[in-house]
């Protein structure tokens with residue numbers, strides 16, 4: 001019966017109790033439930049996660065929650081876009097079954113401590129520039145997993161380190177669910193789609209292209225040039241672009257995120273983060 005209700009359109013749910021009473025009977029019928037966690041301001045990257053989820057599950061739940069504990073810059077949290085009507089329209093059009101949009105007090109009814117061991121990669125790259133970020137991310141994702149109890153959850157490769165950290169959190173709690181990493185959706189000119197792109201001025205938007213171009217350069221020349229040569233060229237491209245302040249550009253092992261020195265190794269990824277104007281962007285490309 002609940003699945004018939006879900007097929008009729010997008011079900012909007014605001015509390016954990018309502019979510020559990022909607023999904024509980026579905027779970028009893030052995031149907032597969034997928035979760036796509038987001039912070040809203042949805043774009044085609046998010047829709048691609050929903051579409052992939054639909055292929056692998058019977059019911060797709062998307063969560064929209066701007067999680068305060070993962071923001072290390074209060075201004076970033078304050079200005080995070082929240083276009084609610086647009087998001088609901090996108091989810092309806094994508095055929096998403098349930099949207100879970102809790103309040104901050106629903107997810108954090110009282111102050112709570114959270115600290116788990118996510119392994120040494122927690123402190124590298126994004127973890128170095130946004131200290132404590134992955135504790136906040138894993139804290140909310142654990143709450144979302146507990147609320148939805150999904151069989152499978154979908155995340156974007158754009159947040160490469162986030163996928164690793166979530167897999168480590170799932171292993172830490174020995175949770176019985178699958179984590180799927182989905183390809184990065186890009187604008188026609190190569191810029192990785194991101195909710196924060198909305199903050200880019202016209203000049204920033206043009207300058208931001210250097211990030212995907214530098215990554216593509218590394219990907220295209222990976223077979224012919226040494227890692228130091230590739231890093232030098234990519235960093236020079238970025239540093240030569242006005243309005244772009246590089247945080248890091250690295251060629252790293254996709255598991256440890258430590259700098260990679262040997263191209264013969266497998267699972268090598270190039271990752272970049274930079275501030276473009278006032279907006280901090282990240283991107284990456286898998287190299288082998």
Ligand SMILES: Nc1ncnc2c1ncn2[C@@H]1O[C@H](COP(=O)(O)OP(=O)(O)OP(=O)(O)O)[C@@H](O)[C@H]1O
Pocket residue numbers: 037038039040044045046048049154155156157158159182183184185186192193194195196197
């Ligand atoms: N361009 C993209 N392609 C595929 N997945 C994406 C893309 N952008 C975001 N995602 C994924 O969507 C999920 C929700 O991300 P989120 O709501 O933070 O959006 P976002 O665009 O990454 O926003 P921002 O980078 O500004 O925080 C994450 O798993 C994220 O990796």
Ligand SMILES: CC(C)(CO)[C@@H](O)C(=O)[O-]
Pocket residue numbers: 037038039065067070137140141159162
């Ligand atoms: C996974 C997530 C929804 C947790 O708040 C967020 O970090 C995001 O949107 O990538």
Ligand code: BAL
Pocket residue numbers: 070071159162
């Ligand atoms: N998209 C990852 C969430 C964040 O930047 O806070």
